[in-house]
Amino acid sequence: MSEILKVEDLNVSFRNKGKGFFDRAIQKQVLFDVSLSVNEGEIVGLVGESGSGKSTIAKAVLGLVPCTGTVTLSDGANPRMIFQDPAGSLDPSKKLSFLLEEALLLAGEKDRETRRKKAAEKLEMVGLSREFLGRYPRELSGGQRQRAAIALALMQEPGFLIADEPVSALDVTIQAQVLELLNDLQEKMGLSILFISHDLRVVYHMCDRVVILRQGRVVEEGIPEEVYRNPQSEYTRLLLSSIS
Amino acid sequence: MSVILEVTDLNIEFHDHIIPETVVYDFDLTLKKGEIVGLVGESGSGKSMSALAIAGLLSRKDMKKRGSIVYKGKDLLTCPRSELRLIQGNDISMVFQEPLTSLNPVKTIYDQVEEPLRIHTKLGKEERYEKVLSILKDVELRDPETVMRQYPHELSGGMRQRVMIASAMITEPEILIADEPTTALDVTIEKQIIRLLKRLNKEKNTAVIFISHDLSLVNTLCERVLVMKGGYIVESGITHDIFNSPKEEYTKKLIAAIPKLPAGIYGRDGNE
Amino acid sequence: MSKPGILFKKNTNLIAGAVLIGFMLIFMLAGIIRTPYDPNAMDASLKFARMSGSHPFGCDNFGRDILSRVMDGSLSTFKVALGTVFIGTFFGILIGASTGYFGGAFDEILMRINDAVFAFPSILLALLFISLMGGGTYQVMIALGIAFIPSFARIVRAEFLKQKNMDYVKSLRLLGASHFRIMFIHILPNTLTVLLSSIMIGFNNAVLAEASMSFLGIGVQPPDPSLGRMLSEAQAYLYKAPYYAIFPGLAIILLILGFSLLSDGISK
Numbered sequence: 001m002s003e004i005l006k007v008e009d010l011n012v013s014f015r016n017k018g019k020g021f022f023d024r025a026i027q028k029q030v031l032f033d034v035s036l037s038v039n040e041g042e043i044v045g046l047v048g049e050s051g052s053g054k055s056t057i058a059k060a061v062l063g064l065v066p067c068t069g070t071v072t073l074s075d076g077a078n079p080r081m082i083f084q085d086p087a088g089s090l091d092p093s094k095k096l097s098f099l100l101e102e103a104l105l106l107a108g109e110k111d112r113e114t115r116r117k118k119a120a121e122k123l124e125m126v127g128l129s130r131e132f133l134g135r136y137p138r139e140l141s142g143g144q145r146q147r148a149a150i151a152l153a154l155m156q157e158p159g160f161l162i163a164d165e166p167v168s169a170l171d172v173t174i175q176a177q178v179l180e181l182l183n184d185l186q187e188k189m190g191l192s193i194l195f196i197s198h199d200l201r202v203v204y205h206m207c208d209r210v211v212i213l214r215q216g217r218v219v220e221e222g223i224p225e226e227v228y229r230n231p232q233s234e235y236t237r238l239l240l241s242s243i244s
Numbered sequence: 245m246s247v248i249l250e251v252t253d254l255n256i257e258f259h260d261h262i263i264p265e266t267v268v269y270d271f272d273l274t275l276k277k278g279e280i281v282g283l284v285g286e287s288g289s290g291k292s293m294s295a296l297a298i299a300g301l302l303s304r305k306d307m308k309k310r311g312s313i314v315y316k317g318k319d320l321l322t323c324p325r326s327e328l329r330l331i332q333g334n335d336i337s338m339v340f341q342e343p344l345t346s347l348n349p350v351k352t353i354y355d356q357v358e359e360p361l362r363i364h365t366k367l368g369k370e371e372r373y374e375k376v377l378s379i380l381k382d383v384e385l386r387d388p389e390t391v392m393r394q395y396p397h398e399l400s401g402g403m404r405q406r407v408m409i410a411s412a413m414i415t416e417p418e419i420l421i422a423d424e425p426t427t428a429l430d431v432t433i434e435k436q437i438i439r440l441l442k443r444l445n446k447e448k449n450t451a452v453i454f455i456s457h458d459l460s461l462v463n464t465l466c467e468r469v470l471v472m473k474g475g476y477i478v479e480s481g482i483t484h485d486i487f488n489s490p491k492e493e494y495t496k497k498l499i500a501a502i503p504k505l506p507a508g509i510y511g512r513d514g515n516e
Numbered sequence: 517m518s519k520p521g522i523l524f525k526k527n528t529n530l531i532a533g534a535v536l537i538g539f540m541l542i543f544m545l546a547g548i549i550r551t552p553y554d555p556n557a558m559d560a561s562l563k564f565a566r567m568s569g570s571h572p573f574g575c576d577n578f579g580r581d582i583l584s585r586v587m588d589g590s591l592s593t594f595k596v597a598l599g600t601v602f603i604g605t606f607f608g609i610l611i612g613a614s615t616g617y618f619g620g621a622f623d624e625i626l627m628r629i630n631d632a633v634f635a636f637p638s639i640l641l642a643l644l645f646i647s648l649m650g651g652g653t654y655q656v657m658i659a660l661g662i663a664f665i666p667s668f669a670r671i672v673r674a675e676f677l678k679q680k681n682m683d684y685v686k687s688l689r690l691l692g693a694s695h696f697r698i699m700f701i702h703i704l705p706n707t708l709t710v711l712l713s714s715i716m717i718g719f720n721n722a723v724l725a726e727a728s729m730s731f732l733g734i735g736v737q738p739p740d741p742s743l744g745r746m747l748s749e750a751q752a753y754l755y756k757a758p759y760y761a762i763f764p765g766l767a768i769i770l771l772i773l774g775f776s777l778l779s780d781g782i783s784k
Contacts, residue, residue, distance in 0.1 A: 049430035050401070062690060080690055089683035093705035106692045142287070149687075156691060171286035172457060172501040198431065201503035228509045241511030242435040244461045 004077050004160050004192045005038040005061065010069035012056050030056050031067070031216045038160070040074075043186060043193045045207035045224070047200060047239070053216040054196045058162045061194070077160040077192075080153040084165040086145035090137040096123070096148055097133040103155035122151045126181060143174035147181065154185070162194045167202065179206060200243055204228060212236050248418050248451060249275035249298070253311035256293050256302065267293050269475045271311070275419065278449040280442075282466035282483060284459050284498070289472040291455050295421050298453070299338045300328050315419075334364040337412040341424040343404035347396040353380075354392035357411040364415055375414060383410045384440060402433035406440070413444060420444075421453045426461070438465055460502050463487045471495050530781025533716075536774030540767070544594055547587030555584040556739045564757045574759045577749065582763055589741035590767045596657050596736070597722035601715055603661025608668025609711075613699050615669070616676025627673070630666045638663035639725055646734050656735050660725050664718060671714050675707035709782060716779035723771050743768050 013029040030053045038044045048054040060067040062079060073079060083089040090099060100119035101112075109115050120130040126147040137145055146166060153161060163182065167175040179202065186193055197203050203210055204224045212220040212227070212235070219233040231237045254271035257264050268290040275281060285291040296302050298313055300320055313320040315335065320328055337360070340346040347356060354376060361372050380388035383406040396404055405425060412420055422441065426434040442465060445452050456462050462469055462483060469483040471494065479492040490496045553571075562579035565571055573582035611630070615623040633641070638660065645659035679685065680703065688698050729735035730744030738745070743764045750761035 049432065064686065064689075081687065083683040083687070085683065089687050091684045091688075091702045091706065093702070093708070102693070103691045152687065152691075172459075173286065173497055176501045176503075199503070200431075201505055204505055205503050228505065231510050237510055238432055240509060242431040243505065243511075244435070244438070244458070244464050 002040055002074065003037045003072075004040045004042075004074045005036075005079075005194065006070075006072040007037065007057070007061065008035050008070045008072075010034040010057065010060055010067055010071065012053070012060055012065055012067045014065075029216065031060070033069075034213075034216070034218055036211050036218065036221070038192050038194055040159075040192055041186070041190050042209065043183075043195050043207045045203035045210040046194060046196045046213060047198065047203055047210060048213035049198060049239075051215065052213040054213050055164055057213075058164050058194065058196060061162065073160070078156065078158045079160045079162060080156065080158040082146075082149055082153050082161060082163040082166045085169045086142060086149045087137070087169075089149050090145060090152065092137050095134055095136055099148075099152055100133070100155055103152060107156045118155070122154055123148070125154070125185070126151045141174075142170050143178060146170060146174075146178050150178075150181065150185070154189075158191070160192045160194075162196070164196045165198065166195075168198070175202075182206070200228070200239055212239070246277050247274055248277050248316055249273070250314045251294075251298065251312070252314075254294065254297060254307065254313060255309040255311055256290070256297055256306055257309060258306055267475050268297070271297075271477060273298075273453075273470065275451050275453065277418070278445065278451055279468065280445055280452040280454060280466045282462035282469035283453060283455045283472065284457065284462050284469055285472035286457055286498075288474070290475040291472050292423055294472075295338070295423055295453060295455050298419075299336055299421050300332045301338075330364070333360055334415045335417050336419045336421065337415065337417045338421040338423065339405070339408045339412050339425050341427050343401065343408045343428070344396060346408060347404060349396055351395075352392065353394055353396070353399070353407050357392070357407065357414055360411060360415045376410075379410045379414045380407075382413070382444070383407070384436075385410070401429050402436065405429060405433075405437055409437075409440065409444070413448070413450070416448060417450060419451045419453065421455070423455045424457070425454075427457070434461075441465065458502075459487065459498050471498065527781050527784055529777045529784065533774050533777030533779075533781050536770055537778060540590065540594075540770055540774060543587060544591040547584075547591050551581075551584035551587050553581035553584045555580060555588040555741050557581075564753070564760075567759055573763045574757065576746075576757070576760050577753060582746075582760060585741040585746060586743070586763050586767050589743045589746055589764060590771070592653065592736050592740055593723055593726050593730075593743045593768075594771070596653060596660070596726040597719050599654075599657035600660040600664055600722040600725070601718045603658065604664030604668045604718060605711070605715060607661075607665045609672050609704070611665065612669040612672025612674075613676055613704065616673035617680050617695065617699050617703070619677075623673075630669055633663070634666040634670070636663070638721070639728060642725065642729060643734065646729075651734055651737050653736050653740070656726060656729060660722055660729075663725075664722070668714065668718065671710060672707060675710055676703060679703045679706055713779045713783040716775045716782065719775045720772050720779070723768065723775070727768055 010031055011029065011033060012031040013027050015025040015027060034057060046054050046057065056065060058081065059065045061071055062081060097119060100122060101115040104115045104118060120133060123130060123132055128144060128147050132148065137148065140148060166182065167178050170178060182193065183206065185191055195203065195206055207224055210222065210224045210227055211218055214235045220227060220231065220236045227236065228240060231240060251271060251273040254268060255266065256268040257266045271294050273281070283291045283295065297307060304321060307321055315331060318327065320331065357376050357379065358372050361367055361375060367375070376392060377388055380392060385391050385403060385406050391399070391403070399407065426437050429437065438461070441452060444450060454462065454466055466483050468481065469486055470477050470480040471486070471492070472478065473494050479486060479490065479495045486495060487499065490499055557580060559579035562575040563577060565575040565579065567574045571581050571583065573586060576582055611626060615626050641663040642659040645662065646655060649655045684702070685698055688702060726735055727744035727747070730742040731748040733745070733748070735744055736742035746764040747761060750764070753760055
């Protein structure tokens with residue numbers, strides 16, 4: 001299997017500007033020599049607590065933060081992102097039809113009818129009927145909103161998705177449904193997914209491989225079954241024994 | 245054990261829209277001294293609203309319909325406000341989900357933990373200091389002398405939540421209401437806070453109403469649980485029984501939604 | 517799961533404000549179509565005529581019908597306020613949006629200039645412009661408009677700063693949307709509630725500013741009626757003809773009250 005994403009020796013640091021005008025900026029490194037890869041058609045879990053730098057990896061892969069090291073995306077990757085809070089990831093002032101069709105317009109689709117048809121198709125693919133096209137994000141429940149956000153991410157036919165805590169803002173019963181949807185889409189479309197989460201239980205069920213991150217460093221990597229049964233690092237053991 | 249709180253037929257209704265919106269219907273709860281009761285539900289289930297009502301933080305006009313909240317023979321919904329103020333924050337105190345926003349950013353930790361003592365007791369300065377120091381030690385904060393001089397933004401999330409618990413426990417309340425106290429925290433910290441709540445409950449015999457969306461977490465902490473949905477209590481009873489043989493469809497759904505880990509995973513062999 | 521929208525909320529302020537402003541608008545529109553008398557026609561025999569059936573608000577020191585003059589005066593005050601707010605909002609949005617969205621040195625420089633303009637009392641600033649450009653309705657509009665830009669720019673900038681870090685902006689960048697598109701098609705509509713409510717406050721300040729400038733004699737020039745100048749003229753006859761001061765004053769009060777209620781109602 002070929003790699004859709006390969007990250008080697010990724011280092012990211014932020015300049016913390018001092019409070020005063022003349023204060024010197026302080027460099028704060030958040031990622032230290034992170035290497036990981038995602039194969040085609042694979043779901044890789046990225047686990048860590050707050051401040052571990054897991055979201056920063058996502059941003060670095062998408063080119064949203066300056067970094068050193070190499071990030072290689074294969075040709076068909078065309079990465080898109082799903083965010084934690086669906087309330088913030090959809091423009092609240094627009095109807096779903098506008099948002100979904102806009103994604104196609106930006107991709108260069110000129111024909112209005114085609115845009116309409118595809119928007120409805122994608123919406124149905126994530127389990128929302130076409131009536132939702134005429135709704136505003138605020139008129140949707142949390143789960144429906146996250147489905148719509150997934151539809152939006154899929155509009156430009158990406159091969160690779162980054163899901164940053166896609167279910168942590170949702171109710172438990174809704175979480176299961178959205179996870180199932182992601183699993184389905186992955187199988188049907190052959191998507192590759194980098195699945196960022198703090199919940200080891202979810203990662204166990206979702207992912208083919210898991211990478212455990214602590215304070216900007218990869219501490220363990222492997223197949224969930226093996227990592228969970230026989231964790232090598234002290235930190236992974238701590239995480240596992242903290243699950244209620 | 246004696247009953248210290250009895251809520252019967254509590255109805256909460258908001259009037260800021262033209263059509264009144266009922267968020268809690270006929271809520272009943274009996275709390276005995278020193279027990280831990282869980283309140284479980286998803287968003288919009290009315291669990292937090294019920295808790296706010298018990299803590300006396302809702303406007304009385306929203307609870308007019310019927311029902312009563314009786315604390316040690318006193319109905320909190322009808323007693324004079326001066327009496328309610330004596331109970332609030334003294335006998336019944338509360339810890340919230342987000343410790344950063346529930347602490348005042350411009351006051352030191354000492355000031356905030358000490359405040360309930362200034363309001364509710366006539367202790368002198370020295371005695372107050374001793375009490376603050378001992379409660380900060382009680383919530384297992386390392387180096388309490390330094391922490392008390394710091395500001396909330398200088399502490400980590402877990403430490404802030406410990407400070408919140410300290411400030412809620414300093415008056416040695418009969419009832420502590422904890423509204424999703426660990427939801428904003430990392431799992432490793434969550435476990436520590438749960439352990440702390442358990443210990444304080446045992447040592448000080450404080451009854452705890454623990455609100456959470458996570459049934460498996462409630463299972464590790466609470467003897468009894470109420471499951472809420474859409475403003476109604478759909479099931480209640482001993483947590484262990486409900487968790488192992490739920491009767492209501494909704495409870496079954498909630499339990500099924502918890503991602504399970506199979507046996508043989510590290511640290512899951514019943515040593516907890 | 518959809519909550520009842522803003523319209524179903526009890527919002528007495530919004531309704532009361534809309535009724536007041538609606539009433540004033542009808543009053544002014546009626547003035548455009550026809551005033552009962554020519555607002556500038558003088559009649560010595562009607563000097564200080566009391567309130568009566570033919571002149572419900574009475575007549576002034578030149579025997580002009582006060583009702584007609586209040587109608588016309590409200591309209592010119594309103595026109596000035598409209599122009600002022602339009603200029604202030606338009607440039608305020610341009611400056612606020614670009615500084616808030618892009619940040620950096622550009623933001624630093626522009627906002628410092630903004631601060632300098634902001635530090636001046638707007639009336640004083642307008643006075644300066646008037647003394648350079650001369651008096652008149654349009655000059656007042658431009659002068660006040662420029663003085664109003666900084667406050668709008670600040671509000672818009674603050675909103676853009678908040679919105680630009682939202683996930684939907686990142687998502688749009690990933691979809692390939694241009695900065696221009698994100699700024700004006702996506703972020704701007706989301707600042708509308710805040711913007712509308714401050715536009716209403718802006719209207720308020722503009723009505724007051726125009727009235728005070730005309731009161732000082734540097735606003736709308738005679739013979740065009742203006743509420744502020746009517747008040748200043750009425751000052752001399754306060755005992756003899758109190759109604760001369762009361763009605764223009766009432767018109768100003770109704771306009772201001774209406775706009776501030778609307779502003780409260782919108783931001784709710």
